[in-house]
Amino acid sequence: MSIRIGIFGYGNLGRGVESAIRQNPDMELVAVFTRRDPATMKIRTEGVPVYHADKAPEMADKIDVMILCGGSATDLPVQTPALAKYFNVIDSFDTHAKIPEHFAAVDAVAKESGKVGIISVGWDPGMFSLNRLFGGVILPDGKDYTFWGKGVSQGHSDAIRRIEGVADAKQYTIPVESALEAVRSGANPELTTREKHTRECFVVAKDGADKAKIEEEIKTMPNYFADYDTTVNFISQEELNEKHGGIPHGGFVIRSGKTGFEGEHTHIIEYSLKLDSNPEFTSSVIVAYARAAYRMNKEGMSGCKTVFDVAPAYLSPKTGAELRKELL
Amino acid sequence: MSIRIGIFGYGNLGRGVESAIRQNPDMELVAVFTRRDPATMKIRTEGVPVYHADKAPEMADKIDVMILCGGSATDLPVQTPALAKYFNVIDSFDTHAKIPEHFAAVDAVAKESGKVGIISVGWDPGMFSLNRLFGGVILPDGKDYTFWGKGVSQGHSDAIRRIEGVADAKQYTIPVESALEAVRSGANPELTTREKHTRECFVVAKDGADKAKIEEEIKTMPNYFADYDTTVNFISQEELNEKHGGIPHGGFVIRSGKTGFEGEHTHIIEYSLKLDSNPEFTSSVIVAYARAAYRMNKEGMSGCKTVFDVAPAYLSPKTGAELRKELL
Numbered sequence: 066m067s068i069r070i071g072i073f074g075y076g077n078l079g080r081g082v083e084s085a086i087r088q089n090p091d092m093e094l095v096a097v098f099t100r101r102d103p104a105t106m107k108i109r110t111e112g113v114p115v116y117h118a119d120k121a122p123e124m125a126d127k128i129d130v131m132i133l134c135g136g137s138a139t140d141l142p143v144q145t146p147a148l149a150k151y152f153n154v155i156d157s158f159d160t161h162a163k164i165p166e167h168f169a170a171v172d173a174v175a176k177e178s179g180k181v182g183i184i185s186v187g188w189d190p191g192m193f194s195l196n197r198l199f200g201g202v203i204l205p206d207g208k209d210y211t212f213w214g215k216g217v218s219q220g221h222s223d224a225i226r227r228i229e230g231v232a233d234a235k236q237y238t239i240p241v242e243s244a245l246e247a248v249r250s251g252a253n254p255e256l257t258t259r260e261k262h263t264r265e266c267f268v269v270a271k272d273g274a275d276k277a278k279i280e281e282e283i284k285t286m287p288n289y290f291a292d293y294d295t296t297v298n299f300i301s302q303e304e305l306n307e308k309h310g311g312i313p314h315g316g317f318v319i320r321s322g323k324t325g326f327e328g329e330h331t332h333i334i335e336y337s338l339k340l341d342s343n344p345e346f347t348s349s350v351i352v353a354y355a356r357a358a359y360r361m362n363k364e365g366m367s368g369c370k371t372v373f374d375v376a377p378a379y380l381s382p383k384t385g386a387e388l389r390k391e392l393l
Numbered sequence: 394m395s396i397r398i399g400i401f402g403y404g405n406l407g408r409g410v411e412s413a414i415r416q417n418p419d420m421e422l423v424a425v426f427t428r429r430d431p432a433t434m435k436i437r438t439e440g441v442p443v444y445h446a447d448k449a450p451e452m453a454d455k456i457d458v459m460i461l462c463g464g465s466a467t468d469l470p471v472q473t474p475a476l477a478k479y480f481n482v483i484d485s486f487d488t489h490a491k492i493p494e495h496f497a498a499v500d501a502v503a504k505e506s507g508k509v510g511i512i513s514v515g516w517d518p519g520m521f522s523l524n525r526l527f528g529g530v531i532l533p534d535g536k537d538y539t540f541w542g543k544g545v546s547q548g549h550s551d552a553i554r555r556i557e558g559v560a561d562a563k564q565y566t567i568p569v570e571s572a573l574e575a576v577r578s579g580a581n582p583e584l585t586t587r588e589k590h591t592r593e594c595f596v597v598a599k600d601g602a603d604k605a606k607i608e609e610e611i612k613t614m615p616n617y618f619a620d621y622d623t624t625v626n627f628i629s630q631e632e633l634n635e636k637h638g639g640i641p642h643g644g645f646v647i648r649s650g651k652t653g654f655e656g657e658h659t660h661i662i663e664y665s666l667k668l669d670s671n672p673e674f675t676s677s678v679i680v681a682y683a684r685a686a687y688r689m690n691k692e693g694m695s696g697c698k699t700v701f702d703v704a705p706a707y708l709s710p711k712t713g714a715e716l717r718k719e720l721l
């Protein structure tokens with residue numbers, strides 16, 4: 066019997082979850098929920114209904130895990146606790162500063178309903194968080210570094226698009242190679258924001274716009290660009306569409322630390338991702354954790370969890386004996 | 394109150410555990426056990442007694458976790474189950490083919506005694522196994538690759554030393570850079586043993602030994618060298634001691650896989666280690682899992698576990714709230 070999955074919200078992430086479910090034969094997509102008019106929605110999987118979000122509670126006994134695919138700013142803080150009343154839930158809540166609050170809200174509901182909610186699943190937060198934890202416990206006398214990119218930052222691209230005279234834009238975050246090398250050498254450097262990443266912008270200006278002014282506005286924008294070395298390239302809409310249409314991303318978590326009675330041995334642990342599609346990779350992580358939520362709940366667990374609380378074996382459809390034989 | 398640790402066996406790994414415990418303020422070394430005459434043993438930690446192995450059961454109520462530092466060939470298959478009767482135990486059993494059997498033996502005893510035993514802890518098996526699992530569940534439509542090195546293989550060095558005319562030897566396993574690059578490209582290449590690793594040997598010949606014959610014997614040795622491109626360098630004992638005295642190691646686990654409705658997006662997950670001291674890094678992983686064994690047992694769990702069964706939060710001295718705030 067398959068694990069019955071619902072998708073709540075059908076943007077890039079929802080479509081990524083839909084395609085990831087096809088790669089996991091022990092799972093089945095039961096329904097997609099949307100706040101738009103379901104009649105206007107076309108999904109990729111034949112025979113799967115699209116319902117209005119309000120209908121979700123009626124499906125409580127037909128769905129094992131509801132995967133929330135909304136945004137962290139306003140959707141998830143409301144939706145994840147609300148749906149944890151009826152379903153095991155997974156989200157990719159990524160507003161780091163508000164995780165404790167979100168955890169508490171989901172935990173209260175999930176403990177009451179007897180369901181499992183796993184929040185902040187993806188790659189950062191998610192796989193990168195796990196690697197920061199593993200690095201720190203293995204090499205307590207050390208330091209960790211997270212680099213992002215090369216990849217598209219949606220938030221920074223949006224910020225550029227809000228500037229007057231800008232028709233469209235794409236922003237790439239790029240780790241500084243020399244900083245990466247310094248970290249890999251075990252030197253444990255202190256690195257400023259500017260030393261770790263650069264920002265590269267591809268901007269389509271509207272006809273007659275003042276390009277010098279746009280460039281100046283980008284480079285001096287506080288929080289987003291002012292602390293970075295930023296380059297701005299003006300290109301045509303055609304070139305933007307053709308060469309910068311994807312949503313690649315990735316990054317590095319590196320732990321460098323010392324062992325031995327005199328700290329005489331240096332070790333480097335490096336975890337890196339190179340992703341053609343940020344939302345599809347995030348979705349793929351989420352789907353694996355959906356399996357874990359289902360199985361943990363089957364064993365009687367409830368309440369809010371994060372990737373830190375999930376024993377890795379729960380992520381796999383293989384039995385413990387298979388895992389030990391094939392992967393250990 | 395500290396977690397009270399015992400070390401059973403005091404070779405490279407035992408000394409590594411001893412130094413790792415010093416980096417973890419929530420742990421305390423209580424005693425070292427040896428099959429040698431304890432009176433002849435000198436350990437690095439002031440005031441910690443060395444007892445004969447036979448005395449271990451008497452210490453059952455003074456030690457929370459016994460860390461087994463013997464060899465996988467003959468020590469651990471006997472010692473780990475025997476000591477699981479009295480203690481939570483951790484070992485680094487690494488004979489992959491015999492893991493199911495070893496697991497069953499430890500599980501039977503640990504379930505009976507109500508203790509937790511975590512076997513096959515280290516980096517391979519251990520952290521590499523975890524990364525094979527994570528890679529496979531996130532990217533089911535993919536392939537994983539494990540490369541080892543550059544590093545010293547103890548088993549291969551020993552095999553060379555057994556050849557007639559050899560006074561001493563050190564063997565390095567080296568991943569082939571072009572194979573690594575092919576894997577990182579997402580091409581999912583089929584790689585033969587020879588294409589993945591080369592072997593480099595530094596050999597001290599005895600006076601008057603036939604070097605050509607030694608080289609031939611090494612290069613044609615079945616299982617160990619015959620399937621690899623092997624280079625043999627004859628050097629002096631002084632040079633061997635000076636330049637090849639360390640025990641560095643490391644390696645790579647790379648998962649390459651596709652997502653999307655048409656498999657149109659490629660993703661690369663890479664985990665790598667660069668270790669100055671193989672036994673000290675292994676010990677550092679083991680000590681983190683000793684904390685997990687203690688805490689899982691405190692919560693009422695028992696039986697045999699592997700890294701797959703341990704929720705990462707158990708590895709850290711931080712609380713769940715601290716982990717979510719600082720690392721997620």
